[in-house]
Amino acid sequence: MNRRDFLKLSTMAAATPIVSAFGASNNDAGSPKSTSGSALFRVKPYVQLFDEDSVCITWMTSEKTTGYVTWSQDNWSSKERAWDETDGLLDANFFVHRATIVGIDPKKPLLYRVHSRPFEKFGPYGVKYSAPEETLDGEIRELLPKNGVVSWGMLNDVHERTSIVKRFIPHMKDLNGFCCMNGDIMNYVESENGVLGCINKPFSWVAQEAHLPVWYLRGNHETRGCFARNLRDYLALKDGRYYGAATLGGVRFAFLDSGEDKSDKNGQYSGLVAFDRYLEAQNKWLEREVASPAWKKAQARIVFRHIPFPLRPTDSKGGWKHKLPRLTDMDKILQGANVSLGMSAHIHFAEWYLPIPERPYHLITGGGPDPNDAFLTKCFFYKRKLKIVQIDEKSKKSFDRTIHV
Numbered sequence: 001m002n003r004r005d006f007l008k009l010s011t012m013a014a015a016t017p018i019v020s021a022f023g024a025s026n027n028d029a030g031s032p033k034s035t036s037g038s039a040l041f042r043v044k045p046y047v048q049l050f051d052e053d054s055v056c057i058t059w060m061t062s063e064k065t066t067g068y069v070t071w072s073q074d075n076w077s078s079k080e081r082a083w084d085e086t087d088g089l090l091d092a093n094f095f096v097h098r099a100t101i102v103g104i105d106p107k108k109p110l111l112y113r114v115h116s117r118p119f120e121k122f123g124p125y126g127v128k129y130s131a132p133e134e135t136l137d138g139e140i141r142e143l144l145p146k147n148g149v150v151s152w153g154m155l156n157d158v159h160e161r162t163s164i165v166k167r168f169i170p171h172m173k174d175l176n177g178f179c180c181m182n183g184d185i186m187n188y189v190e191s192e193n194g195v196l197g198c199i200n201k202p203f204s205w206v207a208q209e210a211h212l213p214v215w216y217l218r219g220n221h222e223t224r225g226c227f228a229r230n231l232r233d234y235l236a237l238k239d240g241r242y243y244g245a246a247t248l249g250g251v252r253f254a255f256l257d258s259g260e261d262k263s264d265k266n267g268q269y270s271g272l273v274a275f276d277r278y279l280e281a282q283n284k285w286l287e288r289e290v291a292s293p294a295w296k297k298a299q300a301r302i303v304f305r306h307i308p309f310p311l312r313p314t315d316s317k318g319g320w321k322h323k324l325p326r327l328t329d330m331d332k333i334l335q336g337a338n339v340s341l342g343m344s345a346h347i348h349f350a351e352w353y354l355p356i357p358e359r360p361y362h363l364i365t366g367g368g369p370d371p372n373d374a375f376l377t378k379c380f381f382y383k384r385k386l387k388i389v390q391i392d393e394k395s396k397k398s399f400d401r402t403i404h405v
């Protein structure tokens with residue numbers, strides 16, 4: 001893992017360290033030209049939530065360019081600049097660009113402008129640009145609105161049916177915090193075009209049209225395929241990890257990466273996975289997270305995980321149960337962590353599950369990729385009340401429940 005600390009040219013606080021493992025995409029001179037309208041911008045920006053005062057903007061150009069962001073929260077009366085840095089070098093001469101913005105006032109909308117300028121020659125003692133700088137503008141709404149409601153959404157198991165994302169975007173307009181893309185957004189990861197078409201572009205629609213950040217959480221299907229190890233090169237990952245935590249208002253969120261759904265020894269993986277080891281490290285992180293003041297002092301604690309937390313045998317789809325000790329270890333950590341709600345995916349079945357001893361908190365699962373099975377799950381938290389609704393593709397509300405936490 002290539003871990004890098006980023007320094008902002010912003011006057012704001014120190015940057016959140018993230019990994020930017022620029023892989024093949026940033027060294028591949030044969031990367032195709034833009035298909036997104038602009039000749040230079042191949043994929044428009046998407047916004048990844050890092051915390052209530054920090055997001056990361058990610059976009060892709062068709063040529064190797066510079067990549068930085070200017071941003072404002074007072075309609076450009078004043079502006080800041082965010083330009084990620086690695087080992088003293090400002091990120092440049094890349095196809096994939098990220099800029100980490102730190103110091104956002106979550107109660108104000110964020111206006112951002114991405115800047116890229118293509119190089120003709122990148123010499124050791126000077127560079128020559130081939131064209132003027134180009135920019136693209138975007139805006140996300142205030143993460144925490146004045147009415148005090150903390151809101152977020154979940155989409156899951158799109159399985160490359162990107163029209164699902166498109167159809168649900170109008171229903172995201174009453175959300176302010178983020179939409180968690182809770183895994184299996186792809187079927188498997190085999191190429192750059194697949195990643196851009198199924199992940200980066202739909203996420204950019206959410207940023208451009210719903211003005212909302214996302215938190216991308218990996219599903220078991222995104223661990224599969226010859227390009228799965230390159231997936232991170234196209235994403236912004238907080239602290240360089242697929243799993244992590246964030247606070248919005250009084251709500252603490254933990255995003256857990258459940259990895260593959262079978263034992264490491266399963267023949268399908270050809271001896272090339274180590275999820276036992278990965279989950280062991282993640283579980284140690286989770287133990288620290290649930291012992292932290294941020295977790296303990298929160299008014300509500302939400303956990304996302306693609307593979308569901310334990311179901312009851314008599315529940316709908318109750319015949320399904322993970323049999324992985326590494327996930328059982330994770331479940332045990334959460335049993336004593338005063339979780340308010342679990343949000344899961346994977347079983348392609350939207351359902352509400354009452355607390356059970358192995359999972360002493362409510363659980364909601366999202367739907368699947370088939371028509372009539374796809375759901376947008378939305379949550380609204382205000383003064384200890386957590387309202388959960390699910391909307392189907394025909395805009396019908398199929399579930400509406402409020403719990404006290």
Ligand SMILES: [Fe+2]
Binds near residue numbers: 157159346
């Ligand atoms: Fe799935």
Ligand SMILES: [Fe+2]
Binds near residue numbers: 219306
């Ligand atoms: Fe899955």
